[in-house]
Amino acid sequence: MTWSRRLASIAILAVLLAGIPFAVVVWREYRAGADLSPGGRVLRFAGEDWGAPSPFRFYPRGPGYIHMSLVFDTLTWKDARGVVGLLAQSWHRSADEKQYTFTLRPGIRWHDGSRLTARDVAFSIDYLKKHHFTWTDLSPIRSARALDDLQVVVDLHTAHAPFLTDIAGSFPVLPAHIWEKVDDPRQFMGQDSLTGSGPFRLESYSSTHGTYSYAANPHYFLGRPRIDRIQYIAAGDSLLALRKGEIDAIPLWSRTLDAVAEFRSDPRYRIVEGPGDWVLRLVFNHRHPALARREIRSAFAHVLDLDDIAERLRHGFVEPGSPAFLPPASTWRHPHLQAYTHDVARARELVEASGVGDLHLVLLTTPDYVREAEVIAEQAREIGIEISVHSVPASTRDAMLRDGRFDLAIDGHGGIGGDPDVLRRQFCPSPDSEAAHSVLNPASAYGYTNADLCRLGDAQLHEVDAQRRREIVLEMQAILARDLPTIALWYPRVFFVYNPDVLDGWFYAPGGIAGGIPLAENKLVYIRGGPLK
Amino acid sequence: MISKAGQYLLVIFALLLLNFILPRMMPGDPTDFLTGTAVDAPIDLDAESRSRLLEYHGLDKPLTEQFLGYLGKLARFDLGFAIYYRREVSDLLLERLPWTLLLAGTSFLLAAIAGVLLGALAAYRQGSRLDKTLVSSLMGVRAMPAYLVGMLAILLFSIKLKLFPTGGACSPFASHASVLDAGLDILWHLALPALVLTAEQIAGTFLIMRSSMVATLGETYMLMAEAKGLSWGRRVFRYGVRNAILPLYTQLGVHLGFLVTVTIFTESVFNYPGMGRLAYEAAMVHDYPVLQGVFLITSLSIVGLNILVDCTYRLVDPRTGHADE
Numbered sequence: 001m002t003w004s005r006r007l008a009s010i011a012i013l014a015v016l017l018a019g020i021p022f023a024v025v026v027w028r029e030y031r032a033g034a035d036l037s038p039g040g041r042v043l044r045f046a047g048e049d050w051g052a053p054s055p056f057r058f059y060p061r062g063p064g065y066i067h068m069s070l071v072f073d074t075l076t077w078k079d080a081r082g083v084v085g086l087l088a089q090s091w092h093r094s095a096d097e098k099q100y101t102f103t104l105r106p107g108i109r110w111h112d113g114s115r116l117t118a119r120d121v122a123f124s125i126d127y128l129k130k131h132h133f134t135w136t137d138l139s140p141i142r143s144a145r146a147l148d149d150l151q152v153v154v155d156l157h158t159a160h161a162p163f164l165t166d167i168a169g170s171f172p173v174l175p176a177h178i179w180e181k182v183d184d185p186r187q188f189m190g191q192d193s194l195t196g197s198g199p200f201r202l203e204s205y206s207s208t209h210g211t212y213s214y215a216a217n218p219h220y221f222l223g224r225p226r227i228d229r230i231q232y233i234a235a236g237d238s239l240l241a242l243r244k245g246e247i248d249a250i251p252l253w254s255r256t257l258d259a260v261a262e263f264r265s266d267p268r269y270r271i272v273e274g275p276g277d278w279v280l281r282l283v284f285n286h287r288h289p290a291l292a293r294r295e296i297r298s299a300f301a302h303v304l305d306l307d308d309i310a311e312r313l314r315h316g317f318v319e320p321g322s323p324a325f326l327p328p329a330s331t332w333r334h335p336h337l338q339a340y341t342h343d344v345a346r347a348r349e350l351v352e353a354s355g356v357g358d359l360h361l362v363l364l365t366t367p368d369y370v371r372e373a374e375v376i377a378e379q380a381r382e383i384g385i386e387i388s389v390h391s392v393p394a395s396t397r398d399a400m401l402r403d404g405r406f407d408l409a410i411d412g413h414g415g416i417g418g419d420p421d422v423l424r425r426q427f428c429p430s431p432d433s434e435a436a437h438s439v440l441n442p443a444s445a446y447g448y449t450n451a452d453l454c455r456l457g458d459a460q461l462h463e464v465d466a467q468r469r470r471e472i473v474l475e476m477q478a479i480l481a482r483d484l485p486t487i488a489l490w491y492p493r494v495f496f497v498y499n500p501d502v503l504d505g506w507f508y509a510p511g512g513i514a515g516g517i518p519l520a521e522n523k524l525v526y527i528r529g530g531p532l533k
Numbered sequence: 534m535i536s537k538a539g540q541y542l543l544v545i546f547a548l549l550l551l552n553f554i555l556p557r558m559m560p561g562d563p564t565d566f567l568t569g570t571a572v573d574a575p576i577d578l579d580a581e582s583r584s585r586l587l588e589y590h591g592l593d594k595p596l597t598e599q600f601l602g603y604l605g606k607l608a609r610f611d612l613g614f615a616i617y618y619r620r621e622v623s624d625l626l627l628e629r630l631p632w633t634l635l636l637a638g639t640s641f642l643l644a645a646i647a648g649v650l651l652g653a654l655a656a657y658r659q660g661s662r663l664d665k666t667l668v669s670s671l672m673g674v675r676a677m678p679a680y681l682v683g684m685l686a687i688l689l690f691s692i693k694l695k696l697f698p699t700g701g702a703c704s705p706f707a708s709h710a711s712v713l714d715a716g717l718d719i720l721w722h723l724a725l726p727a728l729v730l731t732a733e734q735i736a737g738t739f740l741i742m743r744s745s746m747v748a749t750l751g752e753t754y755m756l757m758a759e760a761k762g763l764s765w766g767r768r769v770f771r772y773g774v775r776n777a778i779l780p781l782y783t784q785l786g787v788h789l790g791f792l793v794t795v796t797i798f799t800e801s802v803f804n805y806p807g808m809g810r811l812a813y814e815a816a817m818v819h820d821y822p823v824l825q826g827v828f829l830i831t832s833l834s835i836v837g838l839n840i841l842v843d844c845t846y847r848l849v850d851p852r853t854g855h856a857d858e
Contacts, residue, residue, distance in 0.1 A: 021631040021638060026712060026716045059617060134586070208702075211705045213706055233706075234806075237684075237700065240699050399561055
């Protein structure tokens with residue numbers, strides 16, 4: 001082979017390897033170039049693909065729902081103080097607490113200009129139930145019917161306390177004139193699937209790049225948004241992108257908390273602190289003969305120095321765990337429960353009183369929480385309990401938890417800052433085990449049962465009177481604090497850092513958005529720069 | 534030849550079987566990631582909805598039936614519907630594949646050229662300070678994880694020197710005036726991840742080339758070339774590199790496997806929208822059809838490359854042809 005032929009071969013190889021893909025992506029991007037009208041106030045976030053913001057196509061995570069909520073509305077929503085009407089101007093609950101009548105705001109229009117009526121609401125409930133919309137559990141609803149253009153009646157099977165927050169404030173209202181023709185909503189794509197009534201319209205979305213551009217809906221029923229455009233752009237590292245001015249706001253939690261101090265001292269940014277509706281906890285296998293004994297679990301509660309774990313391992317960016325289980329910011333948390341004091345002598349007495357001999361346990365964890373596991377093992381050794389730490393990937397840990405193949409485990413999850421029904425769903429098994437364990441973790445307290453707790457759990461679910469319900473929830477927490485089916489280790493603190501020159505007035509809704517999403521990207525901020533007045 | 538084709542068919546069948554089985558061996562199932570079970574989201578799903586979901590995606594059937602269905606769909610070039618991503622898998626892959634080919638192809642070419650040249654140079658100057666510096670520095674980069682090299686590159690070239698963007702593959706929402714504009718924008722975004730991926734690959738090519746070249750330089754024909762008074766360049770490139778490069782050619786298939794692994798990390802660090810990042814994300818949410826699609830393309834590429842190397846080795850090194858005959 002001559003040199004010229006050899007060079008030609010290399011050139012052909014280069015074209016095949018890099019030239020053709022280059023030509024393909026350049027042509028694609030050139031043709032896809034967004035034709036966005038310039039100017040206006042633009043708010044930029046770090047982008048990631050959360051699916052198309054359509055009810056059956058967003059990825060089932062908090063940020064995916066937040067995207068969808070820009071385009072679609074719900075009957076109720078939450079501002080900084082709690083539940084407010086969104087599509088619904090007002091509502092009335094029947095005396096037997098099994099029926100809600102919603103009155104819609106007049107003059108609401110879909111993005112395509114047609115009117116939004118009570119028929120759309122009734123249709124949405126039927127349609128989402130029929131097609132098993134996974135985000136919202138609509139099973140408590142028996143039926144829905146429109147009385148006229150503005151009034152819709154929703155009948156429940158039984159009284160359901162979290163109805164306004166977890167159902168009416170969660171399911172999206174769909175335009176009946178579009179969706180009634182759709183047989184398989186999971187395959188429904190195209191512009192029609194993105195016609196909502198929300199404050200923004202999707203003008204550009206790239207699943208590949210994780211970018212979104214939303215344009216303000218000038219005819220929104222609460223008024224024209226203060227932001228003309230929201231853009232989610234691809235950024236390798238959101239912290240670096242914020243420092244570089246490529247984006248205007250980011251949530252900070254987990255490993256990025258160390259950056260809070262830096263942004264606090266920078267006058268270009270402001271920070272709001274969120275509720276951190278998340279818990280890291282020590283899970284006991286109650287089928288283990290020793291761990292089934294309350295004395296042993298109490299010994300763990302006394303020997304673990306939760307303040308030390310919070311300070312030493314998480315540098316104070318977490319709140320120490322509480323036997324009440326619910327997070328510090330929850331309005332439902334028991335205010336007077338006594339924490340288990342760090343008392344090694346008391347813990348030792350409890351172990352001795354239990355009559356359990358030498359105890360060797362395996363503590364299951366994931367790589368993120370090995371330090372917590374090591375400290376727990378170190379502190380438990382003080383009372384003669386030997387613990388081996390076993391670190392596995394999260395999905396392996398989840399499967400082992402589900403199957404009960406563990407002694408002790410460290411597990412973290414969210415969803416605890418919203419409705420207090422989370423206590424029932426976490427700690428009360430039911431005949432429908434899938435539903436019973438469907439909240440965040442299938443093995444909240446493997447093998448633990450307490451009939452009194454579950455009786456109270458059912459009672460609070462159907463108790464609509466807030467004061468009476470609160471009393472029941474406090475009683476449940478007292479039982480949990482006594483039984484110690486699990487030990488909450490810490491609750492994280494979350495922060496939202498933003499550039500106030502672009503938009504101010506950020507807040508975290510109490511209990512989270514749409515059933516408990518603890519994010520500050522609440523669409524009301526974009527409309528009025530703050531909570532609804 | 535027929536027996537070789539049979540072997541490859543067997544390999545491809547084994548790959549299809551593995552592609553199907555491996556994702557399903559992960560603990561948990563895809564519906565866990567659509568519901569509250571494994572998701573940090575306030576989602577409830579009753580047993581009926583869950584079973585309807587499994588049925589919708591065909592996951593309620595016995596494994597053998599699922600596998601036969603998978604093969605049947607493949608025969609119709611249907612890669613299935615993504616469970617988590619909620620789209621046709623083929624659409625997802627077609628969007629991502631060119632980006633990975635661009636990144637991996639560019640870095641492969643750059644690493645091959647640089648590795649061959651530096652390897653030849655180091656072998657020629659074996660034992661010199663240059664040789665030692667090249668060996669230690671390239672091995673040092675290779676020993677560092679790709680994500681760490683990527684982060685350091687972002688800090689230096691993007692944050693400190695402000696030469697390149699921190700991530701992404703093109704400017705978001707840009708309306709390019711011309712194709713050239715679009716091309717330059719894509720190259721600007723490509724530079725840093727390609728550089729990191731190149732740096733991770735050079736050491737492998739360099740070391741093989743260096744050791745092969747050292748052996749070649751000891752051959753008598755190299756001594757003869759020097760005795761004939763041929764120039765340095767002619768000796769090294771015409772007689773040395775030409776013969777020393779052959780082991781690199783046989784290593785292409787193995788190298789592609791390594792390249793796939795490093796690409797996953799590089800794409801993740803730079804938020805580059807390729808198949809590597811897609812594979813990583815799909816594994817996190819147990820999206821079987823997407824994982825099957827990515828594995829299928831990757832494994833077929835490696836098998837295809839091995840077939841290509843097998844078939845063309847005679848052309849590259851005619852001596853092997855004579856041996857067969």
